[in-house]
Amino acid sequence: MSQMELRPGLADVPVAESAISYIDGKRARLEYRGIAVEILARESCFEETAWLLLRGDLPTQRELAEFDYQLRHHRRLKYKLKDLIKCLPETGHPMDALQAAVAAMGMFYPARDVTDAKSNWESAIRLIAKLPTVVAAYHRLRFGDEAIDPRDDLDHAANFYYMLFEREPSPAVRKVLDACLILHAEHTMNASTFSGRVTGSTLADPYTVVSSAIGTLTGPLHGGANEEVLDMLDEIGSIENVRPWLEEAVAKKRKIMGMGHRVYKVKDPRATVLQELAEHVFAETGRPKTYELAMELERVAAGILGPKGIYPNVDFYSGIVYQALGIPRDLFTPIFAVARVAGWLAHWLEQLQNNRIFRPEQIYVGKHDVPYVPLEQRP
Ligand SMILES: CC(C)(COP(=O)(O)OP(=O)(O)OC[C@H]1O[C@@H](n2cnc3c(N)ncnc32)[C@H](O)[C@@H]1OP(=O)(O)O)[C@@H](O)C(=O)NCCC(=O)NCCS
Structure with a gap:
């Protein structure tokens, strides 16, 4: 009988020692x-x-x-x-x-x-x-x-x-695209x-x-989220609809795309700096409607999802910036x-x-000693 504890999604389970990057999810700190x-x-x-x-x-x-x-x-x-x-x-x-x-x-x-x-x-x-x-x-x-x-x-x-x-x-567009590459x-x-x-x-x-x-x-739970943020903002459609839409989505236990993170329990620092650089682009292109909607969604969500530590991650704003640059969603x-x-x-x-092949364990929950029934004896 196995006594192993299963941690779904390997949450909080270290799988390597690494000196490449560091996140402090409470202090909104990301270091390379x-x-x-x-x-x-x-x-x-x-x-x-x-x-x-x-x-x-x-x-x-x-x-x-x-x-x-x-x-x-x-x-x-x-x-x-x-x-x-x-x-x-x-x-x-x-x-x-x-x-x-x-x-x-x-x-x-x-x-x-x-x-x-x-x-x-x-x-x-x-x-x-x-x-x-x-x-x-x-x-x-x-x-x-x-x-x-x-x-x-x-x-x-x-x-x-x-x-x-x-x-x-333009220099502002080059800078924000370069920054997006750095941030990701x-x-x-x-x-x-x-x-x-x-x-x-x-x-x-x-x-x-x-x-x-x-x-x-x-997958949409990882890289695909910023595409889905824009679909979500299209669905919301107007500033007035932000609160009712969010309340209904939360009641139905829908995930708000571009929000929440396994590690950050405050606003993702990448989202903050991206917004700052995006303003230079918006000064050229005008602020997109989706950006206004997203900021309102962030404001309303702070009261509803903030207490659970769910705040915008980088994908909440990156799609809006790419859209402003004329980049298609896909x-x-x-x-x-x-x-x-x-x-x-x-x-x-x-x-x-310092390589060792990954070979984790599983907790077997299947059957044992199942007899093989010949095909002709099966219904
Ligand atoms: C990023 C993500 C996958 C992290 O998942 P996780 O650490 O496994 O967190 P969980 O899915 O277990 O969520 C924990 C709780 O927060 C809620 N939650 C997490 N993210 C949420 C979101 N975006 N909107 C609404 N509720 C959310 C869950 O419903 C769950 O609530 P419960 O405890 O009442 O059941 C998740 O936040 C998510 O799906 N976000 C949307 C997709 C996204 O933006 N991904 C890009 C990440 S950079």
């Missing part, structure tokens, strides 16, 4: 390698943050210049990979296209020997550099447009925007990171690790992946440093 994420969102850029996550410290000027050069250099896709993306159904979800393309990338760039540190680093650069190109290419191709080649003279965020829209972003780059042991670590613990290659993490990110989660790939790879490298 010890540095507060708000500071990185305001002062850093995605490239520097990715290095910080992967290597543990801020890069020197020379290291950053070389890393940035390498990222720019590896943005292009092989024509066969573009052909593969072209062949995917245009009605599919871009997350599935991204997962398929990343899994296929492992065939173009074999990297099965994960004891080879140089090959691991090259794979990390390739993955970070190419994910935006894959997302933008699938997006363009599914509407019958040509994929736009990356531009070496633009930084990571600006180039991604350019490949989506064939125009350069890492978040301790979330579901996709855990899934990447589990896959990495089998010594699978990095493309398999990342495609497995992408698959896990797809690209929100792929953009999350474009950012989080840095964190996934940092965890993969950390896992490899």
